[in-house]
Every structure is written in structure tokens, then in C-alpha cells.
Amino acid sequence: MRITLALALLVALFVLGPLLVVVPMSFSTANSFEFPPPGYWLGYYRSFFGDERWLTPVFNSIGIGLATMLLTMLLVIPASFAMVRQRFMGRSAINLLLMMPMIVPNIVMALGYYTYFSQLKIIHSPLGVVLAHTCLSVPVCYLIIAASLKGFDRNLERAAMNLGASPLRTFWEVTFPVLRPGFLVGGLFAFIHSFDEAVVAIFISGQAASTLPRKMFDSIRIEADPIISVVSTLLFAVVLLAVLSPLAWRAIVKARSQFRAA
Amino acid sequence: MTTLRNERALLWLLLLPVVGFLAVFFLVPLSQVLYFSVMDPGFTLKHYTAFITDGFYWKVLFGTFQTAAFVTVLALLMAYPLAYMVVRLGGAFATTILLIVTMSFWTSFLVRTFAWMVILGNNGPLRAAMEMLGIVPAPQLLFTRFSSTLAMVHLLIPFMVLALYSVMKKIDPNLTRAARSLGASPFDAFRRIFLPLSAPGIVNGCTLVFIMCLGFYVTPVLLGSPREQMIAGLIGQQIEEFLEFGEASATSVILLAVTLTVFALYNRFVGLDKLWG
Numbered sequence: 001m002r003i004t005l006a007l008a009l010l011v012a013l014f015v016l017g018p019l020l021v022v023v024p025m026s027f028s029t030a031n032s033f034e035f036p037p038p039g040y041w042l043g044y045y046r047s048f049f050g051d052e053r054w055l056t057p058v059f060n061s062i063g064i065g066l067a068t069m070l071l072t073m074l075l076v077i078p079a080s081f082a083m084v085r086q087r088f089m090g091r092s093a094i095n096l097l098l099m100m101p102m103i104v105p106n107i108v109m110a111l112g113y114y115t116y117f118s119q120l121k122i123i124h125s126p127l128g129v130v131l132a133h134t135c136l137s138v139p140v141c142y143l144i145i146a147a148s149l150k151g152f153d154r155n156l157e158r159a160a161m162n163l164g165a166s167p168l169r170t171f172w173e174v175t176f177p178v179l180r181p182g183f184l185v186g187g188l189f190a191f192i193h194s195f196d197e198a199v200v201a202i203f204i205s206g207q208a209a210s211t212l213p214r215k216m217f218d219s220i221r222i223e224a225d226p227i228i229s230v231v232s233t234l235l236f237a238v239v240l241l242a243v244l245s246p247l248a249w250r251a252i253v254k255a256r257s258q259f260r261a262a
Numbered sequence: 263m264t265t266l267r268n269e270r271a272l273l274w275l276l277l278l279p280v281v282g283f284l285a286v287f288f289l290v291p292l293s294q295v296l297y298f299s300v301m302d303p304g305f306t307l308k309h310y311t312a313f314i315t316d317g318f319y320w321k322v323l324f325g326t327f328q329t330a331a332f333v334t335v336l337a338l339l340m341a342y343p344l345a346y347m348v349v350r351l352g353g354a355f356a357t358t359i360l361l362i363v364t365m366s367f368w369t370s371f372l373v374r375t376f377a378w379m380v381i382l383g384n385n386g387p388l389r390a391a392m393e394m395l396g397i398v399p400a401p402q403l404l405f406t407r408f409s410s411t412l413a414m415v416h417l418l419i420p421f422m423v424l425a426l427y428s429v430m431k432k433i434d435p436n437l438t439r440a441a442r443s444l445g446a447s448p449f450d451a452f453r454r455i456f457l458p459l460s461a462p463g464i465v466n467g468c469t470l471v472f473i474m475c476l477g478f479y480v481t482p483v484l485l486g487s488p489r490e491q492m493i494a495g496l497i498g499q500q501i502e503e504f505l506e507f508g509e510a511s512a513t514s515v516i517l518l519a520v521t522l523t524v525f526a527l528y529n530r531f532v533g534l535d536k537l538w539g
Contacts, residue, residue: 008347105477112291
């Protein structure tokens with residue numbers, strides 16, 4: 001038991017340690033990857049926020065992610081209703097089709113899109129990346145939205161219709177509001193999937209539509225640009241904030257209720 | 263009768279957008295890869311025969327398998343005690359560990375790959391520590407098979423922990439307690455009760471990690487040895503440097519076939535719908 005605990009703690013350190021390395025690196029004065037840093041300053045943060053070569057990919061990634069999110073939701077939400085609520089011929093074939101982008105390795109699709117989008121003349125354009133990322137985001141978005149639909153109590157709809165609401169009105173005033181959080185989570189996952197996707201973006205986004213992961217990949221491979229540590233730290237900070245804020249929120253709510261009780 | 267027909271129409275109206283979209287923007291490019299692997303410009307199998315007769319390609323394929331298997335085993339050996347202690351101890355310990363794992367899970371692969379670049383780099387802490395311990399000169403760590411393997415284990419461990427945890431948390435702790443009260447040693451109770459019950463988690467985690475590893479592009483390319491490529495890196499090189507789309511397509515089809523085989527095996531013995539929870 002004690003040995004297992006020691007082992008578990010070592011593994012936890014192995015998981016956490018590398019994440020923390022990038023933070024001091026971003027304040028380092030060194031112009032190459034040197035650790036521990038020889039000195040500290042904020043110079044690379046200033047460079048990052050004034051550098052078009054980094055800011056453009058950031059905005060590209062956000063724009064492409066939002067467009068992917070919208071398009072994926074528009075495609076997946078109606079399909080999820082059909083898939084969860086109906087039994088029909090060909091259902092399992094469509095289920096397989098919806099999951100396939102998750103099964104095919106990304107590098108294979110990168111090659112497919114490279115030649116296909118060259119023919120369609122949308123290679124190296126944001127449109128091409130959005131179309132590709134939408135395909136790749138369909139499975140994860142579908143899994144989440146279908147799961148939230150399966151958990152929906154259809155008696156709510158029956159009650160509304162029983163009280164005289166039309167099917168359309170039932171949908172807008174009962175079904176949709178109840179399911180909205182699930183839809184939004186599905187959309188959020190599509191956004192994150194697009195924002196983090198590297199392989200396809202490396203091959204089809206080009207200079208003009210370069211996404212942030214592509215820029216990071218190039219900067220590690222070719223330039224050893226120290227600004228990458230700033231970008232890494234900022235991305236890590238966003239994750240940290242997202243993971244910790246629900247915990248903090250719960251603590252605040254708890255503290256407040258204790259305060260009220262006292 | 264008409265309502266039935268309307269329902270059918272509505273059904274296909276709901277499905278048509280996503281099916282049409284995936285047909286045009288997913289199935290067509292995917293079939294093009296298959297097409298280009300056998301057409302150059304007329305029908306030919308030369309890209310496949312090149313792959314089969316050239317020892318270099320076999321080495322890449324075998325090396326990819328070996329690395330994927332090694333990463334999977336290492337990730338399992340490390341993730342298992344962690345997930346086990348999370349379930350056993352619970353409370354603040356479990357919350358903290360799961361928090362760390364989730365944090366790592368959501369942090370971009372590129373950020374984590376960069377972190378390993380720093381740790382294993384020539385001016386990094388690991389080589390400095392080795393030199394302090396008297397290993398002079400410290401060996402080159404970056405751009406070796408060691409560095410890409412280590413980084414891939416780190417990148418994929420969260421998947422393994424979460425797969426194990428989701429199964430382990432459903433195991434009734436009373437079962438091991440019952441075994442103990444009937445005279446089993448702690449190790450026997452673990453080996454004969456807990457371990458078999460956690461097997462679905464092991465199978466899920468290993469399948470996920472192995473498949474992700476087979477097609478891994480970014481990390482082996484950035485951290486690995488240029489002489490010992492993995493198959494995804496080879497495809498990338500055939501596209502970018504050699505502009506050999508025929509060969510790249512054939513290599514892709516082989517990677518796809520291997521991946522689908524693993525999925526098919528999983529589907530045969532477990533059922534694909536269980537893989538994603």
C-alpha cells in the first residue's frame with residue numbers, strides 16, 4: 001500500500017512537472033531554450049503582444065474554431081434527434097459514418113485534404129480548414145449531444161402537448177431550453193477540438209490561414225523562437241483557469257451559504 | 263399513412279445535412295487517398311510493391327508497432343497505481359490527482375511537447391542533473407527514440423488514467439473486503455478480485471493509447487530521431503519533401519488498414535460503442 005502510494009505520487013509528479021516547466025521559461029531572458037533560466041523579464045510577453053506573426057495565427061485559430069463550432073452544431077443537432085429517437089434501416093451505418101472521422105488517423109486525412117482541397121482551390125484558406133475541422137469535430141460533438149438527448153425525459157414533451165402546445169411550440173419552449181446546456185457543451189468541444197487540432201492544419205492551412213498549433217509546430221521545428229514559451233504559458237493558464245474555476249465557484253457558494261447560516 | 267410518410271421525410275431531412283457534408287468533405291478525400299495509392303496515372307500496384315520489397319518501410323512499420331506497444335505498456339504501468347490510489351483513498355487526494363490529470367489532458371499536445379523539448383534539451387535540467395552526478399559528458403537526449411517515447415507516454419497517460427478510473431470507480435469496495443475477511447491476503451484480494459474487475463478499463467485504455475500512438479505525427483517529428491521515423495512522420499515527409507503522393511497514399515492506406523484492424527478486433531471482442539464511454 002505504501003509502495004503503491006509512493007509510486008502513484010511519482011507518476012503524479014511526472015504528469016504535473018512538465019506542465020510547470022513552461023511557466024518560468026516564458027519569463028526567461030535567454031534567447032534559446034535554457035532551463036533553469038539565467039534571468040527573468042517580461043520582454044517576450046511584450047514581443048508576443050506586438051508580433052503580427054503570432055497574433056494572426058491566434059485570431060485565425062479563434063475564428064476557425066468559432067466557425068467550426070457553429071457549423072458542427074448545425075449539422076449534428078438535427079442528426080442527433082433522428083439517431084436517438086428513431087429506429088430505422090441504415091441507422092448503424094450512419095452511426096459508423098458519424099464516428100469515422102475519429103477512427104481514421106489524422107495524418108491520412110491530412111493527405112486526403114491536401115490533394116482534394118488543391119483541386120477545389122481552397123487549400124491554404126480558412127474555409128478549407130473550417131470544412132476539414134468540422135468533419136473531425138463531428139464525432140465528439142455527436143457523442144456529447146446524443147448523450148444529453150438520451151437523458152432527456154420525454155414526458156416533459158408529452159405534458160406540454162397534452163396541455164395543448166403544438167409540436168413546434170413544444171420544441172421551442174420545452175425541449176430546446178432543457179437541452180441547451182448539452183448543446184453548448186457539444187459546441188464547446190467542437191471549438192476546442194478545432195483550436196487544438198495540429199496535423200491537418202499543418203498540411204492545409206499554409207501561411208495565410210496558419211492556425212496557432214501550426215505556428216507553434218513551425219516555431220519549434222524551424223526557429224526555436226523563445227516566444228513559444230509565452231504562448232505555451234498563456235494556453236496553460238487558460239486550461240488552469242477553466243479547470244480550477246468550477247472548484248473555486250463551489251468554494252465561494254459554500255462559504256456564502258455558511259455566512260448566511262451564521 | 264401520410265403521418266408515417268411525413269415522419270420518414272422528417273427523419274431524412276434531419277440526417278441529410280450531416281450525411282451529405284461528411285460524404286463530400288470526408289468520404290471523398292478519404293477515397294482519393296485509396297485511389298491515388300493504386301492509380302499513377304493508370305492502375306498500378308507499384309507503390310505497394312515498393313513498400314513490401316523495401317526493407318526500409320518494414321523497419322518503419324515495425325518500429326512504429328514497437329514504439330506504440332512500448333508506450334502503451336509504460337502508460338498502463340504508470341497509470342494503474344495512480345488510478346488505483348485515487349479510487350482507494352478518495353477525498354482530497356483523489357480530487358487533487360484528478361485535477362492534475364484533467365489539466366494535463368486539456369493542455370495542448372504542442373505545449374507539452376515543447377515542455378519536453380526544454381527538459382531534455384542540451385541546456386535543459388535533465389542533462390545538467392546528469393552532469394552533476396558525474397555522467398560527463400551527458401548523453402544526447404533530444405531527437406532520439408528515448409525522447410519521443412517518454413514524451414508520448416506523458417501525452418497519453420491522461421487517457422489511460424481516465425479510462426481506468428471510469429471503470430475502477432464502479433467496482434464495489436465490499437468485494438475486496440469480503441475476499442479479505444474470507445482469508446485472502448491483500449495481494450490475493452487485489453489479484454483475484456480487483457484486477458479482473460478492472461480489466462475492461464485496461465482494455466479500453468490500452469486500445470485508445472495504442473491507436474493514438476500508431477498515427478502520432480507531431481511529437482515523434484519534433485522530438486524523435488530523424489533516422490528512426492514513425493509511419494505518420496514518413497507520410498508527412500513523403501508529402502512535404504518528396505511530393506510523392508502515390509507513395510504517401512499507399513503508406514496511408516497501410517496505416518489505415520492497421521488502425522482499422524485494431525478497431526475491428528476491439529469491436530469483435532468488446533463492442534465499439536464501449537470505447538468512448
